Amino acid sequence: MPDLWLPGAERHPLGDTAPTDTQYAPRVIWHITWDKNASAKKPADLVPFDQLVRYFTGGGSSCAPHLLWDPFTGRTAQFYPANSRSKSVVDSAGGTRTNRTGRVCLQVETLFFPYCRVNGRSYAAVRDTPAKGLDKIIAWARSWGVPDAWPMGSPTWSANRSERIWEARGGHYAHGQVPENEHNDPGPMPKWPSSGHASKPAPPFPGRSAFGPGKSNASILLLGQQLVRRGFGKHYRVGPSRDWGEADRLNVADFQRAQGWSGSDADGFAGPQTWARLFG
Ligand SMILES: [Zn+2]
Incomplete structure (x- = not known):
């Protein structure tokens, strides 16, 4: 079995695990923590990572993801093992079980809000950050069989949702693409790092x-x-x-x-x- 815990992530197990609906294809749901409302004219300092760790292990444990990820430092903290559901999306009664859809349904909260300020510079979208450590998260998702694709398209700030695609296809989803939800995060995301194999020549056919x-x-x-x-x-x-x-x-x-x-x-x-x- 692949790693239940992302190698290198700080572990804060909440207990409270529950299985996912494994008949669906594996997937990742992406979020931003959206801690403050800033603007191009009024940027605001990024919130400290440890403050979010305290939140998700305390008052915010009812909406905790698998991973908290700081795209500026590459630091990660993990609250649930890969084979459990986490709790960061809304799941209304009836319909698809949004936090549980997939052999894995990994959720990542990116420590970010639009126009957060880090070292004197402000950032409009996660796409603009150094995205440190993203390669490790994507490699981990691939190890669980998550394809690199965005079945509903790479994320924008406008939400669109299709329960039919959600149930039919594995891959990466924005919170704004998950059925029964109203948020439109995470906004534009970086290109996925290459797998290392992609740039190599095709391996010889083994027979x-x-x-x-x-x-x-x-x-x-x-x-x-x-x-x-x-x-x-x-x-x-x-x-x-x-x-x-x-x-x-x-x-x-x-x-x-x-x-x-x-x-x-x-x-x-x-x-x-x-x-x-x-x-x-
Ligand atoms: Zn979200």
Whole structure:
């Protein structure tokens, strides 16, 4: 199983865990803490990180996220393990269970408000910050099978919500894109850091014999990670691993069908064509 706690995060477990609705694809919900209302003409100093830690472990524990993230220093604090729901979005009675949708439903509160001032400079959106430590958070989300995509589009300050997309697709969502909610945070977000694999040349095809029941090797893990990255990871109950499983076969078959292939070309076992398309 991937890490329940983000490596390097300060741990403040609230207890009070509860399972998520694991039949849905894994996802991340992004927020900003929006502590003050500032403007371009009247910026305000960013709130201290420890003040938010005290809030989420005290009076604000009823709306605590998994992670608090400071995009200026890279500091992170974690309140729930990855396999529990957290509590930062509204969940009305009936309809989708917003805090629980997904194999994981990770929520990140970014320590930020528009026109916060840090070291004499003010910042209009999280996109403009150094986004320190974002690479670690995204790597952690990927390890849980969360694809890099924003199924409802990358966030803006205007909210739009679709319960149908929310239930159908894994990936990253703005609080402003979650059904039953009225907030429009977090506003424009940085581009996701590359996974490190993306810039490398395609790995050589390991041969058909690398895949299939009973097989266990690094190529299976590589295949699974690339399927997740390309948005074809929905059959994994946890992240991909070195051990071949039916989830690998089903995800490969989905990818093959998405190429317009059928019959034995879409049997879920990766040949050289599948490999080339997947890593090309
Ligand atoms: Zn929010």
